[in-house]
Amino acid sequence: MNALEILAAEERRGPAPRLHAFPLPAEWGVTLHLLDESVHPTGSLKHRTARAMFRHALRTGRIREGTTIVEATGGNAAVAEAYFARLLGLPFVAVMPRRSSPEKIERIEQYGGTCRLVHPPLAIYDEARRFAEECGGYYMDYLANGSRAVAAEGEDDVGRVLLDRVTPEWVVVGAGSGATSTAIGREIRRRGLDTQLAIADPENSAYFPGWALGVDDYATGMPPRIEGIGRPRMEAGFTPSLVDLVVPVPDAASVAGMRILQEVAGLRAGPSTGTALWAAFQLAAKMCRERRVGAIAMLICDDGALYENTYCSEAWLDGKGLNPLPWVDAFGRFLETAKLPLTSEHL
Ligand SMILES: Cc1ncc(COP(=O)(O)O)c(C=O)c1O
CATH class of the missing domain: 3.40.50.1100 (Rossmann fold)
Structure with a gap:
């Protein structure tokens, strides 16, 4: 498949x-x-959004075999993306605030994701972009791309x-x-x-x-x-x-x-x-x-x-x-x- x-x-x-x-x-x-x-399966409405974003990124050639997926949040969107990354055999990294709760970290690690903790909290966006560039990965950026992906993957x-x-x-x-x-x-x-x-x-x-x-x-x-x-x-x-x-x-x-x-x-x-x-x-x-x-x-x-x-x-x-x-x-x-x-x- x-x-x-x-x-x-x-x-x-x-x-x-x-x-x-x-x-x-x-x-x-x-x-x-x-x-x-x-x-x-990942417990929130972000499951659908994440599936649409993976579909869209695949169809537009932004992710392929081995691409590391990066997201800037420790919330439901990251959990759903970690799940889909694992389903497709791709590494996943969530860039999230240093003070995130152990429960949040665990929800991402449960799907094989890695958490990169940064400070101050607003630095997560720049760090996600920087890290994705550094590792040749793809910054999924659900805030910027989620809506477009859902529109395209009806x-x-x-x-x-x-x-x-x-x-x-x-x-x-x-x-x-x-x-x-x-x-x-x-x-x-x-x-x-x-x-x-x-x-x-x-x-x-x-x-x-x-x-x-x-x-x-x-x-x-x-x-x-x-x-x-x-x-x-x-x-x-x-x-x-x-x-x-x-x-x-x-x-x-x-x-x-x-x-x-x-x-x-x-x-x-x-x-x-x-x-x-x-x-x-x-x-x-x-x-x-x-x-x-x-x-x-x-x-x-x-x-x-x-x-x-x-x-x-x-x-x-x-x-x-x-x-x-x-x-x-x-x-x-x-x-x-x-x-x-x-x-x-x-x-
Ligand atoms: C009740 C509820 N409605 C809608 C949304 C929509 O989020 P988005 O605008 O990112 O699709 C959320 C997000 O968590 C939510 O909790």
């Missing part, structure tokens, strides 16, 4: 996507659906998978590289749907202020705290013209979202899913206010078990000054009144 056939076979073996329902009061006529992207599109299952009024997702939101926005248009696309954006991210001001290259220069989504600057893979609304979500509300998802729906997901869930509640409140009925759809991005020592730990949350309790209370009132404190004047 050649490398592209190996990737196709891996995709065929993949799990069937599951669509869960979050219970909202039936009398609202608003339903909330979650496509579980944590079911992939068969792996999360938009198709989601919209085959549900035709919602709103889809709400987070944006890191912008690959996922762009793929979904494109698929909505390809199908000619009236579905609107909302982005759930954490504190410090550039996407909300950039979108609200109508600027395509806004930068906050501050790192967001919700892993996987929000960026200190708007990335090139994010396509504002495909986006109808950006919902800013306080970080404590993202943590509340994570807890509520587990307690109410029995689904354990990471903090970025909590961000999207809180934005979905805001959209449900908006639909109730406007007396509209229909569905809202979102993704479960990764498993909450990865955050046992961080977003699931009271001590860690205290240390970060994050208190989800007022937001959990607001959710209780939301179920009774269909009203929520708005986090944006655009809602």
Whole structure:
């Protein structure tokens, strides 16, 4: 089998996507659906993006036998790339901040990857580029290339998978590289749907202020705290013209979202899913206010078990000054009144 056939076979073996329902009061006529992207072998929606990036790099001749794959992150993207590199028999190196947790390092080493720890954290990008040049490898650079690869390798599109299952009024997702939101926005248009696309954006991210001001290259220069989504600057893979609304979500509300998802729906997901869930509640409140009925759809991005020592730990949350309790209370009132404190004047 050649490398592209190996990737196709891996995709065929993949799990069937599951669509869960979050219970909202039936009398609202608003339903909330979650496509579980944590079911992939590497546990996150970055599995699809990584597969598309490997396909694209193979088809465009950027990787061949023996090429070392380099990525600048210790997050879900690196884990997924380590998995595909091993599947194709290629060496993989993640360049990541020196203070990365042992759990993160272990997730990459588990797939045979090597971690190169650097300081300061923002040096990972230059170091990944430099190291790839030095070893004659390929810097995959999911932030710059993920969106383009997904667009070019359409068969792996999360938009198709989601919209085959549900035709919602709103889809709400987070944006890191912008690959996922762009793929979904494109698929909505390809199908000619009236579905609107909302982005759930954490504190410090550039996407909300950039979108609200109508600027395509806004930068906050501050790192967001919700892993996987929000960026200190708007990335090139994010396509504002495909986006109808950006919902800013306080970080404590993202943590509340994570807890509520587990307690109410029995689904354990990471903090970025909590961000999207809180934005979905805001959209449900908006639909109730406007007396509209229909569905809202979102993704479960990764498993909450990865955050046992961080977003699931009271001590860690205290240390970060994050208190989800007022937001959990607001959710209780939301179920009774269909009203929520708005986090944006655009809602
Ligand atoms: C809930 C959620 N939605 C969407 C994304 C999309 O990320 P990207 O814009 O890099 O495709 C993420 C990334 O981790 C996420 O956690």
